[in-house]
Amino acid sequence: MTASGTFGFGIEFMEYGDISALGAVVTKSITLEPRAGNEPPRIYETPSGMLNSIGLENPGLEFFKEKILPQVVSAGATMVVNIAGESPDEYGEIAGELSADDGIAALEVNAGCPNVDRGGMTFGRDPGMLxxxxxxxxxxxxxxxxxxxxxxxxxxVPLVEAAGRAGASAVTVMNTLLGMSVDVRKRVPHIKRGKAGLSGPAIRPVAVRMAFEAAQTGVPVVGAGGISDLDSAMQFFLVGARAVEVGTWNFADPAFIFRLPGLISDFLEQQGETNLGAYIGSLKSG
Ligand SMILES: Cc1cc2nc3c(=O)[nH]c(=O)nc-3n(C[C@H](O)[C@H](O)[C@H](O)COP(=O)(O)O)c2cc1C
Incomplete structure (x- = not known):
């Protein structure tokens, strides 16, 4: 699957491969009203990763439903719409406007955007609120x-369990890790808002550890964080994730995600496995 915010709405990447062959296209977070996002600079490259503070820039629910969704659905993609809001009611309102009739397979609820003043991480840090x-x-x-x-x-773990008990079919682990980088000469942060979300290979071991912990609960896990090659994707499966998302690497190599399913099949064959399910969670103790 594509990770939200790193693959546009899918149509932008159609020149690199067949989006209908991906597990799913996960959209940028959609909010009720259009959002312009945060003031630049809002992206900064860091060792093996990047900081972003986009601030949920998106065209809003109505435009998305009318102008974008039909295009992606007609391209044959399995659509997962990622949604964000400032209150549970607002999330509910957006969810109520999106259904299987529109060609949507699932909703991903962004409960942890680090780059907004209202909503964002507040929901994702407290099991009761989540x-x-x-x-x-x-x-x-x-x-x-x-x-x-x-x-x-x-x-x-308490957050994964709370989400599962409340009715989530799965959890995605994880969104970006809060980070910061500063310009030592100009004496200002590299990102206008100061703190920002770190992503890319730099966060991979943290993401693998958290996916491992999350998978122990029995709630199905979608692994995300720093996937940039076959091995890094397989690490998530081995610790128990049932699906993976590729994010920042789409900027480095936009064709990689289209190669990944084939690489996984070849790998399983070499490992003597008939299907991915048998490999998932088969980690032995060290
Ligand atoms: C530029 C950028 C924008 C993102 N926008 C969103 C977003 O709108 N909603 C969301 O849930 N996650 C968003 N994310 C987080 C990614 O979907 C992903 O969870 C995170 O980057 C970790 O995966 P990665 O290391 O493969 O990028 C964004 C990440 C980046 C780098």
Whole structure:
């Protein structure tokens, strides 16, 4: 699957491969009203990663539904719409407007954007608030819900369990890791808002560890964070993730995600496995 915010709405990447062959295209977070996002600079390259503070820039629900969604659906992509809001009611309202009839397979609930003043990480850091959010979304739609969690917590397990109990079919682990970088000569942060979300290979070991912990709960896990090659994708499967998302690497190599399914099949054959399910969670103790 593509990771939200790193693959546009899918159509932008059609020159690199067949988006209908991907597990799913996960959209940029959609909010009720259009958002211009944060003031630049809002992207900064760091060792083996990047900081971003986009601030949920998107064209809003109505434009997305009318102008964008039909194009992606007609390209044959399995669509997962990522949604964001400032209150459980607002998330519920957006969810209520999106259904399987529109060609959508599932909703991913962004419960951990580090780059906004309202909403954002507040939901994803408290099990009770997260449960209320997931329940509000589940009550508004028949679609399966994937709760996307923030890693900016001491312990991810209570959050995974809360999301699962509230009705989430799966959790995505993880969103970006809160970071900061500063210009030592100009004496200002590299990102206008100061703190920002770190992504890319730099965060991979943190993401693998959190996906491992999350998978122990039995709630299905979608692994994300720093996938940039076959081995890094397989690490998530081995620790128990049932699917993976590729994010920042889409900027470095936009064709990689289209090669990944074939690389996984070849790898499984070499490992003597008939299917991915048998490999998932088959980690031995060291
Ligand atoms: C530029 C950029 C924009 C992002 N926008 C969103 C977003 O709108 N919603 C969301 O849930 N996650 C967003 N993310 C987080 C990614 O979907 C992903 O969870 C995170 O980057 C970790 O994966 P990666 O290391 O493969 O990029 C964004 C990440 C980047 C780099």
């Amino acid at each position: 449960a209320d959010l997931v329940a509000a979304v589940c009550a508004s739609t028949e679609l399966p819900i994937i709760a996307k969690l923030t890693p900016n917590v001491a312990d991810i």
